[in-house]
């Protein structure tokens with residue numbers, strides 16, 4: 007996603023609104039692939055007298071990754087606010103700063119880093135996901151002393167099918 011800052015550069019101090027969507031590449035985070043929906047981004051930008059561009063706003067997306075407990079797909083809402091200055095003719099290779107050249111500010115790096123920053127540490131398919139071992143009905147049946155709660159129901163259904 008790119009901002010055309012030509013107007014802003016000739017009117018320092020004036021705010022310009024922007025909004026749009028930004029695709030984010032899959033991220034590998036501690037061994038899991040995290041997939042992110044297109045990121046909704048909105049905010050405003052403003053040039054200063056030196057031609058640096060202040061960009062602030064918020065982003066929102068949904069992230070998908072395996073549940074930390076049971077490996078089913080889990081989703082998480084991701085939201086973050088950003089407030090950064092893009093330095094005119096700063097070094098684009100410098101990871102510590104945001105930079106731009108000409109009259110176009112690319113928000114790719116900003117949106118990606120702020121979305122990744124807001125990812126949950128653990129994805130869970132639901133708040134009280136009991137995890138892998140309790141999900142498998144066969145595992146529960148084979149445990150001595152635990153009755154499978156629907157065994158009786160299942161038997162009734164089986165009997166009905168035979169009628």
Ligand SMILES: [Zn+2]
Pocket residue numbers: 073074075076077078130131132135136137
């Ligand atoms: Zn789970």
